[in-house]
Amino acid sequence: MTLPLYGTASQSAGFSSDKARSVLRLRSVDSAAERHVADFALARTPADIRRAIEADWPSILVVSDGSTDLPGQFTGQLVAVSPKYDYLADGDVIGFDHVSRKFRTLYRRNSAHxxxxxxxxxxxxxxxxxxxxxxxxxxxxxxxxxxxxxxxxxxxxxxxxxxxxxxxxxxxxxxxxxxxxxxxxxxxxxxxxxxxxxxxxxxxxxxxxxxxxxxxxxxxxxxxxxxxxxxxxxxxxxxxxxxxxxxxxxxxxxxxxxxxxxxxxxxxxxxxxxxxxxxxxxxxxxxxxxxxxxxxxxxxxxxxxxxxxxxxxxxxxxxxxxxxxxxxxxxxxxxxxxxxxxxxxxxxxxxxxxxxxxxxxxxxxxxxxxxxxxxxxxxxxxxxxxxxxxxx
Amino acid sequence: MARFLSPETFRTATEDLSLLPFNFERTGANQYLVANMVGDFIRLTEDELSRLVDLRVRPGDGLYEKAYAAHLVSGANQKAQRQLLAARLRSRMSFLQQSTPLHIFVVTLRCEHSCPYCQVSRQSTDRSRFDMSEETAMRALDIAFASPTSRIKIEFQGGEPLLNFPLIRKIVAAAKQRSGKKLDFVIASNLALLDDAVLEFCKENNVLLSTSLDGPADLHNKNRPRPGANSHELAVAGIRRAREVLGPDWVGALMTTTEASLDRVDEIIDEYLQLGLDGIFLRPLSPFGFAIKTKQFAKYDAQKWLAFYERGLRRVLEINRQGTPFREFYATLLLTRMLSDRPIGYVDLRSPAGAGLGALVYNYDGSVFASDEGRMLAETGDDAFRLGHVERDSYNSLILSDKLIGAISSSLTQCAPECSTCVYESHCGADPVYHHATQGDALGIKPLSAFCARQKGIMGLLLDILENSPEDAAILRRWAAA
Incomplete structure (x- = not known):
C-alpha cells in the first residue's frame, strides 16, 4: 500500500562527475511544454524510447524491468528504474545521486500531499x-x-x-x-x-x-x-x-x-x-x-x-x-x-x-x-x- | 530506552518557581475561587491555596500542574506565560484605544409619557425651554467629532426625541456631511410617535431604533403611563412595524425592572419571545429613578433583584434547551469577558470608567455630562458629573476636566479597596456615578454597594452553571462565542 518514494536506479548514463547529484523533472514523451534543462522524457516501453529520441529528448527516464538498450546515436542522459516506480508521471520531480544511482521522489504533481x-x-x-x-x-x-x-x-x-x-x-x-x-x-x-x-x-x-x-x-x-x-x-x-x-x-x-x-x-x-x-x-x-x-x-x-x-x-x-x-x-x-x-x-x-x-x-x-x-x-x-x- | 530522559529530568526545581499575581475568595468551608491576572477561574482547596502561596509546590504534585496551566505560578526564568498574560491583558483593555465612541444628544426633554421611574422628562409643551437648539446641536457635533476615535455612535434621547424630530434630521445630515469618522445612529424612543416619515428616514440613514418594553400590557402600562394608557400597544405595534420596514436587526428593546416586575420575569421574557426578539436585557432597578433611601435598602434590593435575575436567566436557558435561540444580554456581556479576551468597552462595566471616556451626554440646554445618569443627578440638583457646556468647552477641556479625572481616577477597580483584590475584578467595572449617587463618593464602600452585590451575584451564578450544568453551560458558551 505504501508508495516507494526512494530507491536505486537500475541503470544510468551520461551524468557528469563534476556534480554529485541532479534534480530531474519527468515529462511525457509527447509533452508540448517548454523544455527545461532538468526535464527527462518519461518512457515505459521501447516504443516510448524511440519516440523520445525522435522528438530530440536529450534526457530519458525509463520505467521498466530488465535492461534498457538505447540506440548508439543517443548520447544524452539516461536513468532506468524498476516498474515498482511506475506511479511516476508527467511533472514529477526526483533527486538523483550520480555515483550511487540512489534517487528520491521529491514531488508528485498529482498528489495533494x-x-x-x-x-x-x-x-x-x-x-x-x-x-x-x-x-x-x-x-x-x-x-x-x-x-x-x-x-x-x-x-x-x-x-x-x-x-x-x-x-x-x-x-x-x-x-x-x-x-x-x-x-x-x-x-x-x-x-x-x-x-x-x-x-x-x-x-x-x-x-x-x-x-x-x-x-x-x-x-x-x-x-x-x-x-x-x-x-x-x-x-x-x-x-x-x-x-x-x-x-x-x-x-x-x-x-x-x-x-x-x-x-x-x-x-x-x-x-x-x-x-x-x-x-x-x-x-x-x-x-x-x-x-x-x-x-x-x-x-x-x-x-x-x-x-x-x-x-x-x-x-x-x-x-x-x-x-x-x-x-x-x-x-x-x-x-x-x-x-x-x-x-x-x-x-x-x-x-x-x-x-x-x-x-x-x-x-x-x-x-x-x-x-x-x-x-x-x-x-x-x-x-x-x-x-x-x-x-x- | 536509555537515550530518552525521564519525566523528572524536565521538572523545574521548587526554588526556581515564582508566583504570578492572582486574586481569590473563599466560596465554601474548604474551597476558594481563584482568578489569574486576566480573570481565568479555578477552584482550590484551602490546603492547596496555602501551599501555593507558600510555594510549597513541585512539578509532578498535581497542584503545580493546575496552577501552572492557570498562570498562577511560573518558572522564574521563563518568559512565555508573562508574555501571554501581557498580550491577553492588552487585548482585554484595548477598548481604551477608542476614546468616547458614544455621544448622546438629548434633543428634547419633553415627553408624552409620565413614567414614575424617569427623573428627566417634562410634560411641557414649551418648546423654547426644553428643546435643544440647532446651534447647541452643532456645537455638540464639533465636540463629538473632536473625539479621537475613528467611529462614533450618535444616540438621540429625551424626553421623547421624536418630539423634536426635525432636529434629529438636521444633526444626522450635518454629521454625514463632516468627513473623517464612521457613524452609527440610534434613536431611543418609546415609538408612540413612530410614523412612516420616521421609518423612511431611519431606513435611508441606517438609523437603529431602541425602545422600551417592560413586559406584558398591564405591567408595561403601569410602569409607563401616557394619556390613553396605550403605551404597550403603541410600543408593540412600533416594534412590529420597524422590524418589517427596517429589518429585524434594526430595532431593539430594553426593559426596566420595577418592584412590580419582580414576580413576573417569565411573563416579561415571554413578551420578548412572542415579538420575535432574539433576547432580553434584564436590567437592574435604577437608583436614579427610585428614591434612594438607605444603604441597607439598596442591599436588600440587590438580593431581591438577583432572585428575579436568576429566575429569568433560568427561564431563558429553558427556552434555549427547548430549541429556540434566545439570549440574556447582560449574561452575554459578562460571559464574553469571562470566557474570552475580546475588548468590551460597555460603558457601565469597565475600568477606567466609561464616564466621559466611553460616552458624553449633551443635554438639551447645552450642558455636557459624563453619563446619562449624571444628567439625571443634575435634575435633582447634583452637578457632580456636569463637565461643562458646549459653548464654553472643547472635547479636551471636558475630558481633562478635574471633575472627570477625579471621578475616574478615584474609582479604578485595579487599585480600589475591595475591588483590587476581588476575584471578579477582571470582569467588573467602575461605576463612579452610581456610587456617587448612592454613597456620595465616586469610589464607594463596596460591601455596601448594590452594584457590587449584583455583579458578584451574577458572576457567581454564571460560574455555577458553567461548572455544574453541562447542557446550560454549552448554551452560555455559545453566547460568549464570537
Missing amino acids: NSFLVTERCNNYCLMCSQPPKDVDDRWILSEIKESLPLVDPATRGLTFTGGETLSDWEDFIAVLKECRDWLPETAIQVLTNGRAFADSRIVDAWKEIGHPNLMAAIPVYSAVDHVHDHVVQAKGAFDETILGILKLKDRGQRVEIRVVLHALTAPIIEDTGRWLARNVPFVDHVALMGLENTGFAIANDAMLWMDPVDYGDGLARAVDYLSAAGINVSVYNLPKCVLPKSVWPHALQSISDWKNGFVEECDGCDEKNACSGFFTTGRPRFSRGIRAITS
Whole structure:
C-alpha cells in the first residue's frame, strides 16, 4: 500500500562527475511544454524510447524491468528504474545521486500531499518522532530543494516543508521560502517546525520579511504545562520557547497552526490542553489534533505511548468543543471515524498522505469509508479495538 | 530506552518557581475561587491555596500542574506565560484605544409619557425651554467629532426625541456631511410617535431604533403611563412595524425592572419571545429613578433583584434547551469577558470608567455630562458629573476636566479597596456615578454597594452553571462565542 518514494536506479548514463547529484523533472514523451534543462522524457516501453529520441529528448527516464538498450546515436542522459516506480508521471520531480544511482521522489504533481524534507537535524528529540533526528551535515538537501522549486507546477495547491527542525539553518531555509514566494506564490506553504527558533526576534522578523501570501508555521504544543511538553519533546525549556515563538509570530500577523499528536502522554490531558489553547491562543489560525503514526521512535516507545483512541475519544470531543466555541478552526487528523465520537466527525479529515494511507478489511462494508482518514500503512500500524464498519 | 530522559529530568526545581499575581475568595468551608491576572477561574482547596502561596509546590504534585496551566505560578526564568498574560491583558483593555465612541444628544426633554421611574422628562409643551437648539446641536457635533476615535455612535434621547424630530434630521445630515469618522445612529424612543416619515428616514440613514418594553400590557402600562394608557400597544405595534420596514436587526428593546416586575420575569421574557426578539436585557432597578433611601435598602434590593435575575436567566436557558435561540444580554456581556479576551468597552462595566471616556451626554440646554445618569443627578440638583457646556468647552477641556479625572481616577477597580483584590475584578467595572449617587463618593464602600452585590451575584451564578450544568453551560458558551 505504501508508495516507494526512494530507491536505486537500475541503470544510468551520461551524468557528469563534476556534480554529485541532479534534480530531474519527468515529462511525457509527447509533452508540448517548454523544455527545461532538468526535464527527462518519461518512457515505459521501447516504443516510448524511440519516440523520445525522435522528438530530440536529450534526457530519458525509463520505467521498466530488465535492461534498457538505447540506440548508439543517443548520447544524452539516461536513468532506468524498476516498474515498482511506475506511479511516476508527467511533472514529477526526483533527486538523483550520480555515483550511487540512489534517487528520491521529491514531488508528485498529482498528489495533494507533497512535502520536502529540509533536514534531519533537530533540537527536539520527541518520544514519538516519525523521522528520528540525525546529527549529520545534510545542508545539501536545501540546495536540492532550491533546485527543485522552479520545476514544481505553480498550480500546486499545497506544499509542506518538514524535518528534522526546518529552521536548523534558518537563514538558508528562509532563503528557500523566498524562492517559494517567487516561484510558487499561489501555493499554500506549510512549514512544520517546533517553533523554538521564533523565540529569537531576528528569526521571526526574517520570517515576516518573506512575504509569501500563504505561508503557515505548523507548531506542536503537547500540554498546558511546561515539563509535560518538555518531556514529550525531550528538551528542557522547549515549552517556554515554543509558546513565546507562537506569540511573536502572531504579534507580527503571521499564520500559525498548532498541532497536538495524541498518545498516552498527551491524550489523557487533551481536554485540558484544548481548553488552555482556546483560552490563551484563540488567535491561532488552525488547531490540528492528530492520531499517532506508529513509526520511528513511536515504535521504540510503544509501551509508553500507545493508547487506544477509543479511550480518549470523550476528552478529544470536549477539547474540540472548547476550541470551536472559541472560534478556532479545529481539525482531527489521522483517526478513522469509527473510533471517534460522532460530534467530532465534522472535524475529522482525510489527512493521511496518499502514499501512506490504507484501509483494513473491516472498512469494505463501511458507509463512511470515502470520507475517512483510514490508517497509516507505514511503520508498525496499531489498530484500535473500536474499528468497525459504520452502517446506517 | 536509555537515550530518552525521564519525566523528572524536565521538572523545574521548587526554588526556581515564582508566583504570578492572582486574586481569590473563599466560596465554601474548604474551597476558594481563584482568578489569574486576566480573570481565568479555578477552584482550590484551602490546603492547596496555602501551599501555593507558600510555594510549597513541585512539578509532578498535581497542584503545580493546575496552577501552572492557570498562570498562577511560573518558572522564574521563563518568559512565555508573562508574555501571554501581557498580550491577553492588552487585548482585554484595548477598548481604551477608542476614546468616547458614544455621544448622546438629548434633543428634547419633553415627553408624552409620565413614567414614575424617569427623573428627566417634562410634560411641557414649551418648546423654547426644553428643546435643544440647532446651534447647541452643532456645537455638540464639533465636540463629538473632536473625539479621537475613528467611529462614533450618535444616540438621540429625551424626553421623547421624536418630539423634536426635525432636529434629529438636521444633526444626522450635518454629521454625514463632516468627513473623517464612521457613524452609527440610534434613536431611543418609546415609538408612540413612530410614523412612516420616521421609518423612511431611519431606513435611508441606517438609523437603529431602541425602545422600551417592560413586559406584558398591564405591567408595561403601569410602569409607563401616557394619556390613553396605550403605551404597550403603541410600543408593540412600533416594534412590529420597524422590524418589517427596517429589518429585524434594526430595532431593539430594553426593559426596566420595577418592584412590580419582580414576580413576573417569565411573563416579561415571554413578551420578548412572542415579538420575535432574539433576547432580553434584564436590567437592574435604577437608583436614579427610585428614591434612594438607605444603604441597607439598596442591599436588600440587590438580593431581591438577583432572585428575579436568576429566575429569568433560568427561564431563558429553558427556552434555549427547548430549541429556540434566545439570549440574556447582560449574561452575554459578562460571559464574553469571562470566557474570552475580546475588548468590551460597555460603558457601565469597565475600568477606567466609561464616564466621559466611553460616552458624553449633551443635554438639551447645552450642558455636557459624563453619563446619562449624571444628567439625571443634575435634575435633582447634583452637578457632580456636569463637565461643562458646549459653548464654553472643547472635547479636551471636558475630558481633562478635574471633575472627570477625579471621578475616574478615584474609582479604578485595579487599585480600589475591595475591588483590587476581588476575584471578579477582571470582569467588573467602575461605576463612579452610581456610587456617587448612592454613597456620595465616586469610589464607594463596596460591601455596601448594590452594584457590587449584583455583579458578584451574577458572576457567581454564571460560574455555577458553567461548572455544574453541562447542557446550560454549552448554551452560555455559545453566547460568549464570537
